[in-house]
Amino acid sequence: MNLDKQKSDCADIPGCVRRLSNGERLFLGSIQSNVAMAARIVGDVSEKYLLHAINAARRMHPLLGAKVIFDDQHDAWFSTDNVPETILRTVPRTSETQWVDEIQREHTMPFKLETGPLIRFVLVYSSQISELIEFSNHGICDGIALANLIRDILVxxxxxAKEIKVIEPPLSTGYLQRDEGPSSSKSIGEDAINNLNLQWRKSPHYFSQEDFIEIHKAYWEKMQHGIVLLQLDPEETSTLVAKCRENGVTVISATTAAFLAAYQDAIGPFPEDRSIVGIPYDLRRRLSENVGNAFCLFVGALLFPFAYDQKKSLWENCQEIHSIIQKDIEMLNTTSPEIGLFDPTLIDACFSFAPLMQFVPEAFKRTDNLSAFARDTKNIAFMLSDSRKNRAPAILNTNLGHLNYPETYGDLRLDRMLFVPPAVRLVPLILGGVGVSNRLVFSLNYIEQVKDNGPSPTENMIQIRNRALEYLGFPEKANDRAI
Structure with a gap:
């Protein structure tokens, strides 16, 4: 559906941008689905000029200044009406790893979905080197959108005085006639979905901003987002790219295979039914129609079975992964094409609230909506949520690839970017890769309990990262540091 039709449908909503797709709505209410991008900048960054640039980018990209309005039918709409100013928080830079602490801090502060904005910025400042952090609700953007936004802000x-041209945020469903979201690898079928919707509508539950905030607080009081980095300098990046070309594969295929092998060495093999690989990919580069550098959620996602074969070499495993990825992306395949058929309010219940009922039961006593939902134990949303638990993939690997951005912006230099996708409890390996200024950086993301006397998962993740470096041909880079 084109944007003009979307706008006419929400003519009664002040400042309406368009309706949310089910894929956007799936991520909107999930407290585990915030995404971040950090850019390391060499030079003395002016907070005043930076805020001016962020506000210019906000005028360019409507979703930077958006909130969500739920109508009487519980449909969700992006609106720019009466949204507060963009937040830029500046803190002194005390170490090279402080940006991780700031991202962890941002995770503890819920977005106010019905107030907005749904993105915040942090400048970790020193007069020589700073990190600019974008921290966003995943419902309004993907990794490429965040990366492009860094470039736009620096420009x-x-x-x-650069002219500002508004880029409206398109719906991916308008191009694929399907909706994306992390569901199962098997199609459910339209008749089955219609039946699930009928069951849901007999006993529906509708959630508010207050409900979301209570769940968010309870979860992030217990958990913390952990990050381990794999960083390659320009020469090492060139070496890896050359190896991949020599073997007819891509960096994403190589890193997927290397981390699967490393996990198997460090932890053990995945159960047969969990040997699933998830690969999100950027639709902007794959469509024949040019949608521009739109800031929105505009991704496809592949989900396919694959078990690393230790009898074969790393590069043989890479070639098998590469063959599957290339074939599916060429066909613009994506997981869960049927998700757009679900009642949107069932999406809220199934993906954002039901999965956390057992994990943070205390939160479900804090509002009337949550309490009523918790008592409705036979609700179809709980059944659907439970059915997904054992079908989570072993690895999700998002590589944004090499981004051909300028290295210098006035008196500033872009040194590197660090992409931090969501960490999900049920997915053991979650990678986010990005290359700029000839540097390739992958983050390995995981969840750990804040107050836990048991062994920290960080040691295992460092071991996995080090083993992956060995598989990729850089054993000398192994170390005992996370960052």
């Missing part, structure tokens, strides 16, 4: 920083 406006260097050119304050």
């Amino acid at each position: 406006f920083y260097a050119e304050p």
